[in-house]
Amino acid sequence: EVVMTQSPATLSVSPGxxxxxxxxxxxxxxxxxxxxxxxxxQAPRLLIFGTYxxxxxxxxxxxxxxxxxxxxxxxxxxxxxxxSEDFAVYFCQQYNNWPRTFGGGTKVEIK
Amino acid sequence: EVQLVESGGGxxxxxxxxxxxxxxxxxxxxxYSLNWVRQSPGKGxxxxxxxxxxxxxxxxxxxVKGRFTISRDNVExxxxxxxxxxxxxxxxVYYCVRSSGRMxxxxxxxxxxxxx
Numbered sequence: 132e133v134v135m136t137q138s139p140a141t142l143s144v145s146p147g148x149x150x151x152x153x154x155x156x157x158x159x160x161x162x163x164x165x166x167x168x169x170x171x172x173q174a175p176r177l178l179i180f181g182t183y184x185x186x187x188x189x190x191x192x193x194x195x196x197x198x199x200x201x202x203x204x205x206x207x208x209x210x211x212x213x214x215s216e217d218f219a220v221y222f223c224q225q226y227n228n229w230p231r232t233f234g235g236g237t238k239v240e241i242k
Numbered sequence: 243e244v245q246l247v248e249s250g251g252g253x254x255x256x257x258x259x260x261x262x263x264x265x266x267x268x269x270x271x272x273x274y275s276l277n278w279v280r281q282s283p284g285k286g287x288x289x290x291x292x293x294x295x296x297x298x299x300x301x302x303x304x305x306v307k308g309r310f311t312i313s314r315d316n317v318e319x320x321x322x323x324x325x326x327x328x329x330x331x332x333x334x335v336y337y338c339v340r341s342s343g344r345m346x347x348x349x350x351x352x353x354x355x356x357x358x
Binding site: 163173174180190 | 286287289292303337345350
């Protein structure tokens with residue numbers, strides 16, 4: 132199984148600053164990688180996913196301050212200019228192999 | 243609007259069974275694959291099972307293989323998860339998820355608690 136490792140576990144950021152979240156796969160997953168946001172008491176929400184072209188695209192309604200990059204085993208989610216509604220837990224997930232696997236999550240908290 | 247509404251959760255004793263349902267609406271049910279994903283209290287996400295748009299192929303996580311059975315009714319636009327031989331570690335919120343590779347749409351989840 133592909134093990135997904137996210138770092139850091141917790142990221143303290145001030146509103147307006149940039150947050151950079153990392154996700155590493157134990158083996159290559161091309162760019163079949165997605166990022167999700169989860170707020171307390173809510174279901175996860177798809178933010179960004181890899182496409183056939185090799186790029187990452189935002190899901191419908193996701194602000195352009197969210198961006199994704201990477202390929203193979205190393206991936207990054209960047210949130211530029213954090214807003215109050217962005218403080219949440221973020222998960223990465225690979226959909227290149229079975230079983231589908233998620234990272235353990237990064238909590239983005241207010242500094 | 244895509245909607246996925248889970249039901250069937252509750253309290254069950256270890257060794258017991260439960261059947262979860264997911265009612266789908268707002269999209270052409272027959273053209274999408276579906277999954278069950280769970281989240282234990284305060285923990286991360288665990289993918290459990292996948293069923294393609296036509297009902298095959300089906301995949302399971304090792305943790306539930308042989309105990310859980312996924313199925314769908316394309317006439318009723320519903321997804322199911324039959325859970326047998328439940329254990330304490332199966333306690334979690336169970337989500338119904340529509341996928342196209344990535345997990346596109348999630349239901350709000352139903353809580354399953356396995357305890358004596």
